[in-house]
Amino acid sequence: MISQTMQDAINEQINKELFSSYLYLSMATFFANKNLTGFSKWMHVQADEEREHAMKLYQHLEDRGGRVLLKAIAAPKTEWTSNVEVFKESAAHEAMITASIHALYETALQEKDYPAQVLLQWFISEQVEEEKNAAEILADLGLIEERGTAVLMLDKQLGKRSDE
């Protein structure tokens, strides 16, 4: 049986993943309103992935006889001053999530919870990917400095992200 400490920590992380999904949905509609459909699509794929992250943790708790306790999801921000600012915020958000996953892993070590450690190793690798993606887009946007045609080209490129 999974310990109460571990259950509480995983429930916290479920909430953070669901908030991430909410945040990216908010970013998606922000871009859709600016007719940046590629950026919007990219954010939708991201939002779906975050929900999958939440569900992986949710399923893990259920599988081990733990109790999933859903908490209120905070309202995400709705306005940003520029495209770069949106991606800066998503990069900062991912860095915060990485720290949170690392803390959760630390808890799994202290609790000697081996199944949770295996699950969380997947999340640790996933965060490397997430931070890399965010940094790459940010670098591209930084280089083009919001110039119209270049932004449109990047919009087209990001729109090609598949939902798998």
Ligand SMILES: [Fe+2]
């Ligand atoms: Fe996530």
Ligand SMILES: [Fe+2]
């Ligand atoms: Fe993420």
